[in-house]
């Protein structure tokens with residue numbers, strides 16, 4: 001069985017003091033949750049402190065983005081190798097907020113994906129449709145385009161060392177969650193697309209759901225066979241809410 005992953009995307013939130021308190025509470029709460037991998041992705045300036053505080057913790061650390069370049073004259077950018085050097089295990093690539101605000105297209109995201117893997121990080125590749133895409137029946141077309149960019153550039157074997165997060169854009173930060181049926185349909189679609197290239201890679205691929213996942217709706221989503229955890233925004237800033245999701249994932253895995 002795939003080991004579920006619950007990853008918190010803190011986005012541009014936190015402070016040294018608030019992070020310390022949140023991480024201490026999370027670390028206490030996740031002890032004994034070994035059936036599920038847990039990660040936090042704080043803003044880059046807090047990564048070193050986060051890694052230091054979690055030195056003896058099962059909680060892994062990830063970046064929220066990385067450059068597609070290794071080094072050089074790219075003001076403000078952070079190389080995947082730098083994230084690795086300070087102790088990151090994961091990095092989110094292609095988050096919809098960056099696709100929208102920084103105009104990252106799928107080819108660029110695929111280069112970031114490759115840069116992350118070249119540095120030894122596990123990329124968390126975000127894919128997902130806008131509301132107008134869903135309403136126009138284009139969900140699968142959009143998700144395929146985002147996935148294919150990586151499959152074409154990196155090859156299916158690269159997904160062996162990666163995580164995909166299905167995040168319907170209309171559900172992110174809106175309080176509007178995809179129904180379990182809507183999520184299940186797209187997760188199964190993603191797995192089937194990968195299986196066309198390599199069934200074994202598809203079977204092992206962790207596909208997370210992201211979009212207003214909270215402790216009270218997590219159980220219904222995480223019980224579904226193709227949902228292998230969550231990428232959590234808002235609820236990851238609250239120890240109780242995030243732990244509730246981790247516990248839902250542990251319970252879902254225990255039920256098989």
Ligand code: PEP
Pocket residue numbers: 009167171172173174175210211212213231232233234235
């Ligand atoms: C996200 O930004 O990846 C996310 C899922 O946010 P939220 O949980 O707040 O919808």
